[in-house]
Amino acid sequence: MTAVATKPPSSSSGTAIPPRRPSSAPMRFIKSPRFARAMFLPAVLVFWLISNKLIENSWDFDSSVLATPREVWDFMWAEVTRDTVAPKDLYETFGISLYRLGIGFSISMILGTTIGLGMGLSRAVNAFFHDWVMALLAMPALAWALFLSLIFGFDNKGPIIAVVLAGIPFVIVNVREGVRSTPRDLFDMSNAFGVPSNKRTRHVLLPSLYPFLFASARYALSIGWKGLVIIELFGGQDGAGWTVKFWYDAHRLHGVIGYSMFFVIFALVMENAILEPISRRVFRWRPSLNSPDIVEEEMDALYDVEELNRELDANLPTGSTQET
Amino acid sequence: MIAVVTTMTTEVPAPDRVTQEDIEEAARRKELIIRWISRISGYVVVLGLWEWASGAVLEENLLPGPTRVLQTAVELFQDGKVFPAFGASLSRILLGVFLSFIIGSMIGIITQNRWFSGFFKDAITIGLTSPGLIWVLITALVFGNRWFGPILAIILTTFALVSVNVAEGIGSLPKDTLDMARAFKVNLVDRNRHIVIPHLAPYLFTGLRFSFSIGWKVTVLTEIFTASSGIGFELRIAQILFRQDEVLTWILLFFVFALFLEKVVLQAIEDRFFRWRKEIAST
Numbered sequence: 001m002t003a004v005a006t007k008p009p010s011s012s013s014g015t016a017i018p019p020r021r022p023s024s025a026p027m028r029f030i031k032s033p034r035f036a037r038a039m040f041l042p043a044v045l046v047f048w049l050i051s052n053k054l055i056e057n058s059w060d061f062d063s064s065v066l067a068t069p070r071e072v073w074d075f076m077w078a079e080v081t082r083d084t085v086a087p088k089d090l091y092e093t094f095g096i097s098l099y100r101l102g103i104g105f106s107i108s109m110i111l112g113t114t115i116g117l118g119m120g121l122s123r124a125v126n127a128f129f130h131d132w133v134m135a136l137l138a139m140p141a142l143a144w145a146l147f148l149s150l151i152f153g154f155d156n157k158g159p160i161i162a163v164v165l166a167g168i169p170f171v172i173v174n175v176r177e178g179v180r181s182t183p184r185d186l187f188d189m190s191n192a193f194g195v196p197s198n199k200r201t202r203h204v205l206l207p208s209l210y211p212f213l214f215a216s217a218r219y220a221l222s223i224g225w226k227g228l229v230i231i232e233l234f235g236g237q238d239g240a241g242w243t244v245k246f247w248y249d250a251h252r253l254h255g256v257i258g259y260s261m262f263f264v265i266f267a268l269v270m271e272n273a274i275l276e277p278i279s280r281r282v283f284r285w286r287p288s289l290n291s292p293d294i295v296e297e298e299m300d301a302l303y304d305v306e307e308l309n310r311e312l313d314a315n316l317p318t319g320s321t322q323e324t
Numbered sequence: 325m326i327a328v329v330t331t332m333t334t335e336v337p338a339p340d341r342v343t344q345e346d347i348e349e350a351a352r353r354k355e356l357i358i359r360w361i362s363r364i365s366g367y368v369v370v371l372g373l374w375e376w377a378s379g380a381v382l383e384e385n386l387l388p389g390p391t392r393v394l395q396t397a398v399e400l401f402q403d404g405k406v407f408p409a410f411g412a413s414l415s416r417i418l419l420g421v422f423l424s425f426i427i428g429s430m431i432g433i434i435t436q437n438r439w440f441s442g443f444f445k446d447a448i449t450i451g452l453t454s455p456g457l458i459w460v461l462i463t464a465l466v467f468g469n470r471w472f473g474p475i476l477a478i479i480l481t482t483f484a485l486v487s488v489n490v491a492e493g494i495g496s497l498p499k500d501t502l503d504m505a506r507a508f509k510v511n512l513v514d515r516n517r518h519i520v521i522p523h524l525a526p527y528l529f530t531g532l533r534f535s536f537s538i539g540w541k542v543t544v545l546t547e548i549f550t551a552s553s554g555i556g557f558e559l560r561i562a563q564i565l566f567r568q569d570e571v572l573t574w575i576l577l578f579f580v581f582a583l584f585l586e587k588v589v590l591q592a593i594e595d596r597f598f599r600w601r602k603e604i605a606s607t
Contacts, residue, residue, distance in 0.1 A: 033442030040446050055466070066466065123355070127362035132370055138583055140541035142548075143575040146559060150568050151386045226455045230545075233457070234563075244461060253465045260458040267453060 045069050067254035075258040086246055088238055094266065097240040100156060101221070101228055104163025108220050111164070112171025113213070119172065120179025129172070137169040141227035149235020159231050159239065166227030167220030174219070178212030179205070214279050221270065229263070240266075388569040396573040405558065409574075410581065412554040413543055420478025421539045425532060427479060428486025435491050444487070451484025456542040464549040474546035481542045482535035489534070493527030529594050533586060540582045 029035055052066050082089045088096070118125040119133075144162045152158035182205055190200045232241030240263065247255025371390050378389035388396070400406050431448075435441040459477040467473030497520065505515045547556020555578045562570035 031439060033438045033445075036439045036442030037445050040443055043443070124358050124362040127359040128366035128369075130366075131363065132366065135579075138537070139579060140544065140575075142541065142545050143579065146563050146571050146575065147568070150563065150566065150571065151382060222453075226457070229455060230457055241457075244457075248461050248465065251465065253462070256458075256461050256465060260454070260462070263458065264450065264454055 065251065065253060067252075067257055071254040072258045072261070075252075075254045076261060079258065079262070086243055088243070090262065093238065093240055093243050094262075096238050097228060097232065100159045100239065101163055101224055104160040104228070105167060105217075105220055105224055107160070108164045108167040108171055108224065109213075109217060112168045112216065112220070113175050115168075116172040116175025116216075117179060120176040126176070133169050133172050136165065137173065139165075141166050141223075141230045144227060145231035145234045149231060152235070154235060154237040158235050159228055162227045162231040163224040167224040170219040170223060171216040174212045174216035175209065178209040181212075182208040210282060214275075214282070218271075218275055221275070222267065225267065225270075385566075386568055388572055392569055393573050393576060396569045397577060400570070400573060400577075406577065409553065409555050409558050410578070412551070413540075413547060413556070413578070416474055416547070416551075416554065417478070417536070417540050417543045420475045420543065421482065421532070421535050423475065424479040424482040424535055424539070425486050425528075428483035428531065428535070429490045429528070431483065432487040432490025433494065435487065436494055448484045448487055451480065452488070454481075456481040456538070456545060460542065460546045460549060464546070467550075469550055469552070473550055474543060477546050478539050478542050482539050485534040485538065486528075486531035489527045489531035490524070493524045497523055525597065529590075529597070533590055533594075536590065537582075537586055540578075544578065 048069055052068065055066060078084060079090045082091070084090070086093075115129060115133075119129055120126070141162065144165050148158040148162050152161070186204045187200070190204055195203075228239075229241035229244070232239040233245045236242040240259070244256060244259045247259060375389040375391065378384050378387040378392070381387070384392065431444055435444050435448075456477065459480040460474075463473040463477045463480075467476070501519050502515070505519060510518075543554075544556040544559070547554040548560045549556075551557045555574055559571060559574050562574060
């Protein structure tokens with residue numbers, strides 16, 4: 001706390017800036033944030049090695065339980081070159097998981113968009129689903145994993161349903177928010193000019209929905225992936241989650257860490273190489289809308305009063321609105 | 325309608341003019357009725373489907389219905405299993421979230437420095453995106469059944485949420501107020517007490533609530549792998565014994581309990597804390 005308060009608010013605040021001491025080029029380089037960022041990885045490695053030593057010395061550990069960075073690297077390289085003792089190699093494993101993720105994701109997008117549209121357009125539908133969607137939103141993936149793995153066993157069905165259940169509440173909430181944020185004036189105007197409803201959907205509703213659909217796709221993918229890994233771990237016979245468990249059961253820490261690294265890499269690739277370019281392409285014409293407010297968790301009241309008033313105004317009999 | 329009549333009698337002329345308020349009032353009442361009917365029918369339909377599906381779609385042992393879950397819950401309460409398990413899990417959660425809160429805020433504070441901000445940038449990204457499962461498995465392998473394995477897993481999955489919030493709060497500290505305080509030679513303690521902490525409080529609470537909501541899920545997951553008490557442990561036993569009704573009951577009981585803590589208890593504390601500052605309490 002004190003560190004913050006003592007630090008003067010950086011520049012721009014009237015006081016005279018003391019002349020900066022001329023610093024040499026290497027010093028400036030060492031002080032730059034970019035260098036600091038590059039230092040993070042070596043720092044982690046050093047910390048890793050030191051804590052390995054500490055743990056080994058302080059307890060009676062069989063040192064083979066702990067993994068060194070070198071072992072992890074070798075493991076990852078072996079996996080990439082398909083040299084593995086696991087029953088399925090890296091590419092097959094991720095292929096299986098990706099297949100499940102893809103199917104579950106498509107189902108949750110389609111179903112979620114339908115329900116979200118319904119909830120955004122009709123308040124009765126909204127009240128019907130609201131509490132259950134909120135409950136789903138807060139439900140941990142673990143619950144589905146344990147529950148569905150007992151029902152479906154080692155099938156593809158369990159993981160797919162888990163992906164759907166994990167992702168769908170985010171899609172619903174985001175699409176509903178998107179429908180609510182469509183510009184009402186444009187709707188009214190297209191009504192007044194007698195624009196047919198299919199054109200209205202295509203040119204008014206969909207363009208304002210796109211950012212929200214994108215946000216929900218992103219969320220459904222990342223949450224679905226986490227849910228998928230957990231259910232594969234408890235009720236699977238293949239797939240990424242199962243393979244981590246395989247290394248865990250074999251007490252190979254380097255296997256667990258290495259496979260976790262693949263998860264992180266996989267998530268980064270999905271985000272930066274696939275979703276990011278697509279979203280940039282889709283929103284080229286509308287750069288400011290690339291990042292809408294993502295509705296992650298919305299547990300507050302069913303309606304906010306202001307919005308209710310606005311909607312009421314819109315729904316009032318025309319005579320009285322003209323009066324005001 | 326009654327409202328309309330009274331306004332007509334008390335106010336003098338206004339023959340057949342229905343005021344804007346009356347129309348709004350009527351619309352609002354109709355709205356409320358529709359909302360509650362839909363809401364209740366939502367509950368009836370979902371619970372009914374669930375009850376019907378257990379037995380008709382899947383065997384009752386595989387998909388126990390709501391009544392069966394209620395029965396099991398009562399049985400578990402009578403066996404006296406519930407409170408020890410909740411206590412064990414809760415103490416882990418509280419310790420983990422508390423430590424992650426402290427560590428997270430410390431990181432949030434030192435990232436005000438540009439160098440440290442660069443240094444921790446990737447750490448925070450990793451902390452925000454990596455699934456808790458990874459940390460759970462790693463700490464389980466390294467530390468086995470020792471008590472701090474799960475705690476470490478909780479800290480690693482939640483610290484970044486706190487850091488991000490704290491950093492954001494510090495970034496938006498009211499500069500002019502701080503400048504004024506300095507100009508008037510307000511001492512350090514008072515400056516912190518009256519400007520910095522009140523300003524940071526909402527951010528701290530948000531961080532706390534987020535880390536709690538992630539923390540309890542991670543805790544249950546760690547207990548499945550390494551604990552011999554707590555909700556996760558009970559879940560694991562129930563799953564091994566193929567007692568689907570107990571699995572479902574444990575998870576739902578704890579789900580309700582955690583939501584209660586998060587949405588009711590934490591929210592109440594927050595509201596109480598911000599009574600003097602209505603614009604924050606309402607958000």
